[in-house]
Amino acid sequence: MGDVVPFRKPTASERHKGKTLCRSGFHRWEVVKGNPFDVKTGKLVTRYRCARCGATRVETR
Ligand SMILES: [Zn+2]
DSSP, rough: OSSSOSSSOOHHHHHHHHHHHHHHHHHOOEEEEOOOOOOHHHHTEEEEEEEOOOOOEEEEO
């Protein structure tokens, strides 16, 4: 098995760089490609993932 993980793991230095911002609530949100349909709510949603700390959030449209 090789590099099958779609997300590149940030290095320790990259993670440290934005740590303060993330902790202050200023995440670097990136849209997560994939199924935009939330099966729980049955609504179309946009998924975001923080490029720095890996936190996720979902925005309902
Ligand atoms: Zn973050």
